Amino acid sequence: MSKRRAFLFGVSALVAAGVLALAFCPKPSLYGNARFSTAVLDREGRLLRLALADDERYRLHNDIAEISPVAIEATLLYEDRHFYEHPGFNPGSLVRAFWSTYIRKDRPIGASTITMQLARIRFDLDTRNIAGKFSQIVRAIQFERHYDKAEILEAYLNLAPYGGNIEGIGTASLVYFDKPAAKLSMPEALALAVIPQNPVRRDPSTGAGYVQMLGARSRLLEMWAKENLLGDETRAQFDLPMAVRGTSELPFRAPHFSLSVLARTSERQGSITTTLDLSRQKVLEKQIDRYIDRGRSRGIRNASAMLVDYRSMEVIASVGSADFFDDSIAGQVDGTRAKRSPGSTLKPFVYGLAIDQGIIHPSSLLKDAPTRFAAYTPENFDRGFMGPIKAKDALIYSRNVPAIELLSRVGHVTFHEFLLDAGVRGLSTPDHYGLAMILGGNELTMHELVMQYAMLANGGLLRPLRTHTDESTELAEKRLLSAEASFLVLDMLRDNPRPDSPGIDGKYANSPIAWKTGTSYAFRDAWTVGVFGPYVLAIWVGNFDGSANPAFVGRSAAAPLFFETADALMAGSASTRPEYSPLASLNVEEVDVCADTGDLPGRHCPRTEKAWFIPGVSPIKVSDVHRAIRIDNATGLRVCNFQAANTHEEVFEFWPSDILSLFRRAGIAVRQPPAWSAECGMSHKEASGLPPRISSPTPGVAYHVRIDRLSDERIPFEATTDSDVTRVFWFVDDQFVASGTRDETIFWKPVAGDHRILAVDDLGRSHSRQLSVKVAL
Secondary structure, rough: OOHHHHHHHHHHHHHHHHHHHHHHHOOOOOOOOOOOOOEEEEOOOOEEEEEEEOOOOOEEEOHHHOOOHHHHHHHHHHOOOOOOOOOOOOOOHHHHHHHHHHHHHOOOOOOOOOOHHHHHHOOOOOOOHHHHHHHHHHHHHHHHOOOHHHHHHHHHHOEOOOOOOEEEEEHHHHHOOOOOOHHEEEEHHHHHHHHHOOOOOOOOOOOOHHHHHHHHHHHHHHHHHOOOOOOOHHHOOOOOOOOOOHHHHHOOHHHHHHHHHOOOOOOEEEEEEEEOOOHHHHHHHHHHHHHHHHHHOOOOOOOOEEEEEEOOEEEEEEEEOOOOOHHHHHOOOOOOOOOOOOOHHHHHHHHHHHOOOOOOOOOOOOEOOOOEOOOOOOOOOOOOOOOEHHHHHHHOOOOOOHHHHHHHHHOOHHHHHHHHOOOOOOOHHHHHHHHHHHOOOOOOOOHHHHHHHHHHOOOOOOEEOEEEEOOOOOOEEEEOOOOHHHHHHHHHOOOOOOOOOOOOOHOOOOOOEEEEHHHHHHHHEEEEEEEOOOOOEEEEEEEEOOOOOOOOOHHHHHHHHHHHHHHHHHHHHOOOOOOOOOOOOOOOOEEEOOOOOOOOOOOOOEEEEEEOOOOOOOOEEEEOOOOEEEEEEOOOOEEEOOOOOOOEEEEEEEEOOOHEEEEEEEEOOOOOOOOOOOOOOOOHHHHHHOOOOEEEOOOEEEEEEHHHOOOOOOOOEEEOOOOEEEEEEEEEEEEEEEEOOOOOEEEOOOOOOEEEEEEEEEEOOOOEEEEEEEEOO
């Protein structure tokens, strides 16, 4: 058979094979078993992390609309200018290639169309022989029958080799030029267009490959110029050097955040645009680096931080540890997701619940005094007591005793339910923590804590955090506090004075920041969380292994880093004003209260001040501390009847006995009312003041005693009295058991059963309480 006849026979066979492929072959998949990488991007499209596909290749999927039109046109010009005209193979090119390669035995000439190249890649064909080339053509015809040109071109651009283990033009654009394929410049687009033809020799990340790529790009540029108008300015761009990086230089930014995004991605899905802002991320990382360097002498070696825009609940920045690659601090642990004791950072939420329940308002007077809650006698961080203190100041100065007192009135079960509703997971039962829950007895993550502070800024509505820009902006929300209580809590926290620190910029000293610190038991965790502008910022300082350090105190270890970071963020922000709960929409009013007591001013209150109040909710009573009494001019004794000629009125402060005790300890003299005149009867004395209030035993608490210790146990009886009382008499089930001075604690030997406890002061005023004693075997 002559060569000519053999050639014609071969062409006829190809045509017949094509007809058979069109008629009988099933629809093949364009991608087969190819798996794709995931690129984690920040909100501006900057690469944070590019993950390998399962076959250890960098291979991203891009829709054709996400690829630069110039890159597409250049690829078609260089690889297959008749792509939109042929049926999958180019007969003219095949004839020339076949004749040159197999008939004349000249240098092999390529004739593969883009569809044929896709077939070779997709089915891993060896096309260096006739059988392989034949199979390639058949597969190309299959593709053309079942898919349109755009689908075929898109698949090719996603699977074509671009040097090393890089496949796909979107991947190459991201790796080599750090930008998505849609933003390629013309020199970059033409550079990528020439690589697939010889990806080994034209790998631009190597010196030799870069030179080879430039030569091929120059030839493509001349081809382009013949078909497109090319100005001098555009040509000049091709004379400039290109910054090209290799896979070894790929970034691993915001590592904990990036890995958490990848971990929540069930399948590789191309590019994920996250909510993270790389610029602000770098601010957090820079501030932590500086702070750790300064703090090493104090044993401060690790920190975590989160920045959230509470309006959208987007995570703007997240630092899991001071150094991801430092094994000595277990740097790969993500501190934003680790369960830690929150210390006192939960106190604002107890105050919010107490405001909503009408127990307090910000100026209510609380007692920072030794207090017993059944067998629990809490202390403050400084082991001292401040006496009478306004609710706002008790929160700002993080006093433990007032917070525990409020929790006892709110109910530790109610607060436990609040935490569950707030999304805190892994909690034990309420009774496992008891009242210590408010001091960090439970654990939670920074994510959970930030959500609660964002809830305050969002008017009491809890919303989930967002890490992806394509997540629904209509977030599921749950009301935990009223908008009014949330506003008042933040308003209280805004008066918290900044700490002194050499790194804190005084320029922002007057910027409104509502913030709170926390220190866990035994100095294992130091926290500061706050709200400023549209942000919630959380800072944690400590060790992941739980080792203690006396330096780990929230105000001195975490707060300086918090304010240094907040100031750095505010320096690049147009506004730092808070954006939560417009005042006009809230049911709050500023009213005059007695400055000493926080109650509505009585006629004898010497000084008033403004305080926030929720009409219909906040506790309302007239201050009864300042009272006018009648004094006999001659004896100086207190009398029952007023006689203009012989008596006069004076105003005295009638503080409760526990507060008077604190005044005495602090060396503060309070003028006491004089004794009663003998002519005054008991009925008049009884009606003239306030009855005692039993503070121990605690209301609603059952006392459990083991039977083998029943004879040794004692239950303390304590009461708070009016300032004119001297002694208190105690009764159990109407039987007298003991008496003592107004400040004295009486200890009663318990008897199993339910009892009525009665306290009667020496002026005939009384108060009773139920007590349950349960005996266990």
